[in-house]
Amino acid sequence: MFTIADITLHSHLLMGTGKFASARQLTETVKASGTELVTLALKRLNLQQKNDDILAPLQQLGVRLLPNTSGAKTAAEAIFAAELAREALDTHWLKLEIHPDPRYLMPDPIETLTAATELVKRGFVVLPYCSADPVLCKRLEDVGCAAVMPLGAPIGSNQGLQTLAMLELIIEQANVPVIVDAGLGAPSHACQALEMGASAVLVNTAIASADDPVQMAQAFRLACQAGALARQHGLANKGGSEGSSAVASSPMTEFLEAL
Amino acid sequence: MFTIADITLHSHLLMGTGKFASARQLTETVKASGTELVTLALKRLNLQQKNDDILAPLQQLGVRLLPNTSGAKTAAEAIFAAELAREALDTHWLKLEIHPDPRYLMPDPIETLTAATELVKRGFVVLPYCSADPVLCKRLEDVGCAAVMPLGAPIGSNQGLQTLAMLELIIEQANVPVIVDAGLGAPSHACQALEMGASAVLVNTAIASADDPVQMAQAFRLACQAGALARQHGLANKGGSEGSSAVASSPMTEFLEAL
């Protein structure tokens, strides 16, 4: 359970909606995931048409929509897209995503902070996708972002928490939820992120590209529950191997002698 | 779901019973874990006394007992302990554990193979704890062991899958269940082991030493379910970051121009 802008979320899994084979597969997967918050790319929607293939079923499911500005290369483009999304989707929640490079879709720290500052002023609940940069995350928090979404690894890479050392600092310093975004390729990665104190993870590729997305969504759901539980109830420290020294205090030989 | 010696197990989590604060805590934790197979150290039991503190409640729970030979330093000691266990606990299942060194409790490959060979002949269902050695695991399988239990990291270290590269080979080559034992310190570690194809994991310290063992057992239960599901339903490959190249095919600029 965690809170973004006064909204309490019970699921620690956010889901992206790209790369699914059909609208039907998408909605069944969203249901199986237990997510309460799904991102969707504005550019993929047919805003003129009320019964958009993707949008309508998502709205029926009752999950909160988090439109993203994927494809924006500058703050200006992102702000423009954000206003469009607010009007079209009737939500002021926004995943801010600005990536100038077409190849790796890495976020631009400068444009992201500029856009975030403006969008907060305009009343948006801003969740920025950003590099795992502790100072940047702090500044995004300082300008009023409702959460930060540092990347775990390049989008679509399935490599897991490659930015672990930086995520640790970000989580330690944050006063808003930290949602690990991008690169999570397996339920164990999601579980690990929650164990270390992330409030949530965002997963898309690993679910949508699985042989069976519905089952994989269920797997991520369970893994997130596991990670959150473990965080809450006190994981033992990762110790040196010395931790085991005391275990053998009553060796079998003593036992055998005692018979 | 997997099978050891004709017995089908639905839970992929085996639990050790050491280090718990009380018999009551132990039994509640076992229940929460959903495990169907628990190890117990022969040396900790009071075999003369029918209503042993630990044994009686476990038997009432209906979980299968897997006595271990922890403390044995040689094949002879382990075989002797195994026979005692079979008589006392009325089970011919056995976790074979031989570790000559009192400090790190690392298993002895030579004594373990010797004892396994003999115990299989004597009708035991033998599950040997062993180092993550692909040839040793194959030989243990060849002499008739019902599963192999290679270590992930030193016992009690909570370090996770430090022997990953070897576990991959072991799993690839095995015709019996591979159960990763020792060193798993977090649900994400258990999840990862199942994702990579282990049939099960054995956890003790990480659960028993948690602030709340019952909740941590539940966390491991969920993580194991997640890992098994993910394995079954097709995890996407861990790709290079190049995997993401195609994603930005329709950048925002195109979208904006289309308006």
Place this chain on the structure above:
Amino acid sequence: MFTIADITLHSHLLMGTGKFASARQLTETVKASGTELVTLALKRLNLQQKNDDILAPLQQLGVRLLPNTSGAKTAAEAIFAAELAREALDTHWLKLEIHPDPRYLMPDPIETLTAATELVKRGFVVLPYCSADPVLCKRLEDVGCAAVMPLGAPIGSNQGLQTLAMLELIIEQANVPVIVDAGLGAPSHACQALEMGASAVLVNTAIASADDPVQMAQAFRLACQAGALARQHGLANKGGSEGSSAVASSPMTEFLEAL
């Protein structure tokens, strides 16, 4: 061999000058390291005094000085410090370092880009310390920085290349030298950075805190030479274990039979 702003450097090791026990120890270590470029913190110099303890011997050694703006929390402070350094040390080379947080000394991406832009205009050769953020590094290059200095791990942590996945992207995309800065705790870390294509590394703590800084500097020198050589002459790919399949093509049995 690599080039920064028309200056060719033969050593791939940059050295920081903090934390040494004495000026004498520092100069002997610099000599042993083979470095041609050393950073020094402006704030540690006594600029009024010609024969500053640290400065004078470094100047006699003939190594190029790279004053840093360590301690600056904003672009304005860094620019002011840069001008002071240029005047006092008679060099327009500058390591730009802006870190608002006193605890981890993580660099501020926004202030760093702002200051870099201005300092390049003022004629400085700017080498910015920055997070391992591919887009930021590209932008720093675009405004005219002579190199980029992404961090490997938190300063002083000795953890090595924790930001590996991001460094790979940075190196792939860069048209200026990439110098891995901060967190390198062992010669193997420096070697690895050069193997993967970094032009150089900057090391301070790991050398200055060693039992014998002079010998450790020599160790880093050798490791950098090794890494650069390996990069240049074609490291074999990190293969799966399948790479070894062909090796056993003529097993001993054939040999024995042939006798």
Place this chain on the structure above:
Amino acid sequence: MFTIADITLHSHLLMGTGKFASARQLTETVKASGTELVTLALKRLNLQQKNDDILAPLQQLGVRLLPNTSGAKTAAEAIFAAELAREALDTHWLKLEIHPDPRYLMPDPIETLTAATELVKRGFVVLPYCSADPVLCKRLEDVGCAAVMPLGAPIGSNQGLQTLAMLELIIEQANVPVIVDAGLGAPSHACQALEMGASAVLVNTAIASADDPVQMAQAFRLACQAGALARQHGLANKGGSEGSSAVASSPMTEFLEAL
């Protein structure tokens, strides 16, 4: 500098002689590596012919030969091969290598210990290739092996120290030199092994498969020197990021105020 069976070696790099394009390339590479001890596969030699292509030039170089029993699948085969080698090459030094599986060439712990025991009795100086198993290494030492050669990763995989956690225990407990064998794919891997206390490393594929084996041998030579120096002269501990807290004690603001 370390000692095997009363022989002091100054180089920490052992080289394998397989996979080279020509005898000439091999000898030049051996020279460049600085190695004093090279392994060679008995099965590759033409023992009937005095001027064997590979053997003769190696003998002229003055390096010590370490014939291996590669290809042997059992203790008996290895012992037979060892006797042949002793007679043919006039050395009682032996790298014991027994791997039943043709695919990954993983060593057999049982056969290896059996053969080692017998070969020591027969007067050989035995250096066994083995899995990174702490108890096995201890037992090999106990039967009189002159060193142990645990694997870092599967042969030819170039993956580096995948068995790190086990190697640490092995090195901590050993009273004979620990030589990390197999899987080292880059000079940084060799450097890391020596930093953590290995006495030496054995490299073959990574050198022989490089674009320029002579230069790569030189790179490994330097990396080994670096790692050994670092080990000897006190690497600083890998600290948490807290290690850096004290660094910013005199922030720039103080400096600026003091002007």
